[in-house]
Amino acid sequence: EVQLLESGGGLIQPGGSLRLSCTASGFKFDGYAMNWVRQAPGKGLEWVSSISADGYTTYYPNSVKGRFTSSRDNSKNTLFLQIDSLRVEDSAVYYCAKEGRYYYYMDVWGKGTTVTVSS
Amino acid sequence: QSALTQPPSVSGSPGQSVTISCTGTSSDIGGYDRVSWYQQPPGTAPKLMIFEVSNRPSGVPARFSGSKSGNTASLTISGLQAEDEAEYYCASYTSITTYVVFGGGTTLTVL
Numbered sequence: 001e002v003q004l005l006e007s008g009g010g011l012i013q014p015g016g017s018l019r020l021s022c023t024a025s026g027f028k029f030d031g032y033a034m035n036w037v038r039q040a041p042g043k044g045l046e047w048v049s050s051i052s053a054d055g056y057t058t059y060y061p062n063s064v065k066g067r068f069t070s071s072r073d074n075s076k077n078t079l080f081l082q083i084d085s086l087r088v089e090d091s092a093v094y095y096c097a098k099e100g101r102y103y104y105y106m107d108v109w110g111k112g113t114t115v116t117v118s119s
Numbered sequence: 120q121s122a123l124t125q126p127p128s129v130s131g132s133p134g135q136s137v138t139i140s141c142t143g144t145s146s147d148i149g150g151y152d153r154v155s156w157y158q159q160p161p162g163t164a165p166k167l168m169i170f171e172v173s174n175r176p177s178g179v180p181a182r183f184s185g186s187k188s189g190n191t192a193s194l195t196i197s198g199l200q201a202e203d204e205a206e207y208y209c210a211s212y213t214s215i216t217t218y219v220v221f222g223g224g225t226t227l228t229v230l
Contacts, residue, residue: 035219037165044122044224045157045165045208059218095164104212104219105155105170112164 002026004096004110011116016086022079022096022110030054030074033099035106036081038092046092049081050099086117123147123209123222130228136197139225141209142190147220149190153212156185156194159224160205168207169194196227204229 008020022034036049049070050059058070069082079096093114097106124142131137141148141156148154156169167176169185172192182197192211196203209222 037221045159045210045221047210047219047221050218059216061216061218097165100155100167100170102171104151104153105167105210106157106165107167107170107176109164109166 002098002108004098004108006094006096006110006113009094009113009115011118012086013119014086014088014117016117017082017084018086018115020081020083020094020096020113020115022081024077024079024096024098027098027108029077032101033103034070034072034079035097035099036068036070036079037095037097037106037109038090039095039112040089040092043092048094051079083115086115088117091115091117123211123220125207125209125222125225127223128226128228130230131196131199132230133199133201135199136195137199137227138196139194139207139209139227141192141194141211141222143192143211143213143220144190146215147190147211147213148187148192150214151212152187154185154187154192155210156183156192157208157210158203158205159208165208199229201229203227 051070093112096110098108100107157165159165173185213220
């Protein structure tokens, strides 16, 4: 069974840093691009990063560029998201999502990990 | 990059059909056949329902169908069932960020 399991969320003060993890199982992890998508409380989905299958290419929207860094360890089937200079508006559920075979859609999602930024 | 535009809510009775629209621009929906749709019941993770405008992943009922005309994509759910009640999001490749932009979401209520 294809599964994604996020971890690393929690309560953190503004200006702090956090590293989220996503452990994958049930598919050839190093064969697919991976994404992070977040959802603020009561709001819609927002794509925040994508990383190629080999880890060499990353994409970010302007809203997080410079503060979010995505990486992966294909030997451990694990995806990471480093978030620096955290802001209150970064509070959200962060989902890890596998890219589909034909690109630009997400065919498997994790259950998410919650990040709360508050003093 | 602004989100794609969806109606806030739609509703229908069991057995009826409903259509959810998703409007973008020539930089996203209108320029590429890379539209996808996601279903999110309350308190759960999103689930892929349609990819590449009109393709259904295995396991998604044939009652769900997708289409596109110009800068607007649509998701149609026929034979509406109570279990279809959820939030629905469209998404598209966009040449502006060279990746994906989501719509604001539509709440489907089954009356």
